[in-house]
Amino acid sequence: MQEISTKPYLLRALYEWCTDNGFTPHIAVRVDAATRVPRQFVRNDEIVLNISFEATSQLQMGNEWIEFSARFSGKSHKIEVQVANVLAIYARENGQGMAFPVEQSHSGSDLTSAPVGARSAERDTRQIEEPADTAPKEDAQTAADDDSKSPARSHLKVVK
DSSP: OOOOOOOHHHHHHHHHHHHTTTEEEEEEHHHHHHHHSSSOOTTEEEEEEEOOOTOEEEEEEEEEEEEEEEEHHHHEEEEEEEEGGGGEEEETTTOOOOEOOOOTTOOOSSSOOOOOOHHHHTTSOOOOOOOBOOSSSSSOOTTTTTTTOOOOOOOOOOOO
């Protein structure tokens, strides 16, 4: 029997920590062919999603997939993300959270041949852009929609 990764358990624990402290949990996700998100919000094959209770409906954080519904530009979308594609989880308000090494997804093909791993390997020392919210039941905001916000300092730690 293959051992289950600790990653989904860490994601659920940090999600709970964020909500218990009144923070807004966000996940940074590497987007590939198996990732189900609105493509117009994807930048450099990555998307940041607000996974708070207020921004999502029917959130399920399983060992292989994270699934929920959320609104983007007023339209509801079913979101499906492989846990293997989650690059980081953090609190929007203070940037505290955890980054993860890039894993090979089970879907096989990426949208581009750009070395996403090279960008995310330094995630624990660089700043994270203000995230694209999946919207508190209203509309999604992207980092491009609101450039007036300054980036939060990252406090992420890479876990292997």
